[in-house]
Amino acid sequence: MASRVLAIWCMDWPAVAAAAAADLPATAPVAVTLANRVIACSSAARSAGVQRGLRRREAVSRCPQLHVATADPDRDARFFERVVAAVNELVPRAEVLRPGLLVLPVRGAARVFGSEPAAAEQLTDAVAAAGAECQVGIADRLSTAVFAARAGRIVAPGEDVPFLSALSIRQLATEPSLSGPGRKGLAELLWRMGIRTIGQFAALPRAEVASRFGADALVAHRFACGEPERPPSGGGPPPELDAVLHCDPPVDRVDAAAFAGRSLAAALHHRLLAAGVGCTRLAIHAVTANGEELNRVWRCAEPLTEDATADRVRWQLDGWLHNRTIDRPTAPVTRLRLQAIEVVSGAALQLPLWGGLGEDDRLRARRALVRVQGLLGHQAVQVPVLSGGRGPAERITLTPLGDEPVPRADPHQPWPGRIPDPAPSVLLDDPVELLDAQDHPVRVTGRGLFSADPVRLTAHGRDDRVRWWAGPWPVDERWWAPEGAGGPAGRTARAQVLLAGRCASDPGTALLLCYRRRRWYLEGIYE
Known part of the structure; x- marks a missing residue:
């Protein structure tokens, strides 16, 4: 009972956030696109024939009333703060895996509301009052609870392995917050080999999985076998694994707070590198001029990079300062603190051949660019992203430093008539x-x-x-x-x-x- 975890999954969250940003009703057909393809859509859009993977033009032809929005992680995180604040009013210590998905210990909630099903019902109502639909799952382990939420089930104590064994092997790659970058390719390879369920994958010898498929497959195999995971609250790391910034003057704008958060992320990762550890659970703490204290915890499947930490700080500050939630500060932020409250050893990190995770030259260059961006504006410093196109200029998309690198067109699609390599320098x-x-x-x-x-x-x-x-x-x-x-x-x-x-x-x-x-x-x- 002590290790039971409750997961709250808000379906189609990018589409829900896009509809909220456009002041559309929940019943409106909405699709979110990335590189001209649909990556998320609402239930109303699916009823009209819109599916993930469709080209934007084909999606609009199937549903002429479709509202199409470009993928925006900042928007997703900003509107998800309403849901997190509503959940925290009932049960504290919620951890955000990604916008649209959070987990929390269920033991205290079950005691307060009488049972696990009653706690799940109360939290579902709280999320609905915040303007979103969700499914709740409960299981012994965090990963199983996430899959149970996708199925809308409460897994009985000790039944994690039987529940997982019946799931399709392709389910291993459905949740990005629990999988590595190569998990989709692993799931497709296992499917082609005739391994169709997670139970069949768990039956494979551990040594064969490690030698044939690699490190991420080994993590997936441990999950399929029902082996214990790291507890939700890891052992307390050394107190120096944090970074504090006193804002003078106080910060009341998201862009200024984001720049401060980026320098704070660089300082935190410098200390993590010196300690030989990586952060998988990050606490963001803010104090306002009125003495208000705001806290939020983010969890990641893999050790956070400096950029990933800065992104989460920006998302969280954007959610605090822009949303009309209970947690919204009433005064400028005077103090920011990042704390690595759960770490993994250096053996779990893939270090480059020369230097550490962040070389000094790279850090100095990035800090200089961020400083220029702060002086001249957000659009003043842009980085190239490989895009799709025929001419060399069309194959480059410039995005502001720190933003999500989203190409105008998918570079992996065929482009007949494209100039062959090498491209002009x-x-x-x-x-x-x-x-x-x-x-x-x-x-x-x-x-x-x-x-x-x-x-x-x-x-x-x-x-x-x-x-x-x-x-x-x-x-x-x-x-x-x-x-x-x-x-x-x-x-x-x-x-x-x-x-x-x-x-x-x-x-x-x-x-x-x-x-x-x-x-x-x-x-x-x-x-």
């Missing part, structure tokens, strides 16, 4: 002139060919001889859209040219040219 968009032997402009004909052989390239007072060229390659996209609505204006094509060197030892410069709107542009330089 320098991207430009400068107009140039491509001339033939008679100094006439070289164009691209309707058959996708050069109007004449290119001989010279002129731009900005330079006149270079073309030694070699390849192409042109027509770009046939959005041909159905009219000009001015995103459609092409004339023919579009790309070509590669090699300029002659200045001397015999100079191999020349390779360029990527793009022909659009009836003129040539220098799109990239190969170095």
Whole structure:
């Protein structure tokens, strides 16, 4: 009874948060997309035929009234704070696994409300009063309680293994907060091998699983076998494994608090690295000018990185400062504290070959960038993210430092007509002139060919001889859209040219040219 855990799972939480942000009713069809594909949708959207994995266009065609929102972890965490505050009013010490899922010890709640089913009913009503639907699961172990919540069941004491053994092996990868990055591939591989249930996976020899599938599979096998997990409240770590920041002046804006939280995360991880441990359970503590104290605990399946810690601090502060909950502070924050209340030893961490988890040079560079971002604004410092597209510039999405790296298009999808590797190392968009032997402009004909052989390239007072060229390659996209609505204006094509060197030892410069709107542009330089 002492180790029983209760899990609260809010179904389709990204869609619920998106609907709340848009002031839509709970019955509205909503879908959340990432890289142009649906990753979450409401029950009303599913009733209209919308499913996960659909392209955005196909989802809208199935449900014309569909409200489509882009994935936003900050929004999910901000609106989930209402649910956490409602649960904490009844049962304290709730731990957030991710926005939409939390766990808590059930022993005290069962004593207060009379039984475990009564506690589950009271918490379900509290979540409903906060504006969300949920399912509750109770089991002996935390991981089993999460799966029981997905099934809406209360697992009897000592029945964790029989409950898990009947689940599909693909269930191993359904909950990201309990699985490693390669868990989905592991589940698919086991399915192809004929292992269809978690019970069949548990029957495999431990040594064979460790040698064949790796470390994450070993963790999954221990879970499938019903072996004890780390307790919800780990042994007290050394008191120096925390980081404290006194805010002067006090912080009353989320962006300022997030910047402070990022520096605080760097300080905490520097101490964790020195101690040779990783944090899997993080406590965020804030004190306001009126003496109010706010606390929240976040748990993660894997040791938190510095960026992951900073993200959770930002999400939590955003939830405290923006939501109309009981926990909302009435004065600016004067003190922030991060504490690693559950740690794992260095043996559980995959350290790089040189240095630790965060090299000094990397930390100094990131702190400098965060400082620049604080001085010039959130959009002033941006980092590239690999995206999908045909041209080299289209394959880069710039996102502000610290935000979720979300590409405009899925880079793993096929892109016919994409420029083959290697890509240009320098991207430009400068107009140039491509001339033939008679100094006439070289164009691209309707058959996708050069109007004449290119001989010279002129731009900005330079006149270079073309030694070699390849192409042109027509770009046939959005041909159905009219000009001015995103459609092409004339023919579009790309070509590669090699300029002659200045001397015999100079191999020349390779360029990527793009022909659009009836003129040539220098799109990239190969170095």
